[in-house]
Amino acid sequence: MMIPFLNSIQETYGHLPEYILGDAGYGSESNYMAVIDNFNRTPLITYGMFIKDKTKKYKSDIFNTQNWDYDEINNEFICPNNKRIGFKRYAYRHDKYGFKRDFKLYECDDCSEYPLKHQCMNFNSKTNKKIMKNYNWEYFKAQINKKFSEPKTSTVKERLIWILFLDL
Structure with missing residues (x-):
């Protein structure tokens, strides 16, 4: 779960970044709810089918x-x-x-x-x-897809990919 980690970051540094990034392992209804409702932040966290549900075969x-x-x-x-x-x-x-x-x-x-x-x-x-x-889950997935298609947040995602790539 992501919530204890975010609590620890907030206690240590006094705040959280505007965007909470994470891979599909953290993409869950409970994590999306916590990031939005408890921490008042924007989740940029993919979910398990994030890539597959956009393929021609799936659609x-x-x-x-x-x-x-x-x-x-x-x-x-x-x-x-x-x-x-x-x-x-x-x-x-x-x-x-x-x-x-x-x-x-x-x-x-x-x-x-x-x-x-x-x-x-x-x-x-x-x-x-x-x-x-689970219509709540469907709502969160739609919101995540929308966020990742916005110019501002897609730039954040691209930077993260480059940071991860350069770290290899």
Whole structure:
């Protein structure tokens, strides 16, 4: 976790830099929340799929639920088989640090007749397609992508890359 480290820096130096930099290992919902809410700083921390989710292959994969249409009125996703994956319930999980992450669980009513089911789901799956969405996490990812595309913060990122490169 990044929070104890940032507390230590703040205690030692009396302040934190405007931008908190970190690699994907630190890209988590809890770290983004802490940097913004507790430290009032801007996180420039990538997340695990930061590079992959920008690739053509990822964006064009019809079985990737991130690419499925979403019907806001009915709160449903629409799969490649044109089936509706509707909202079922709220759920939560705790990560290994005890941070609670909130999800919305969506589930298809019947995937049994789908000829491409084995591509859409695990090969031996005996259940229907389920999607768990953490909209808070999605919000943070969108904010990080936006920050990294801004001229001011992209310059900070480029400097960091050069510093790391020169350190090798």
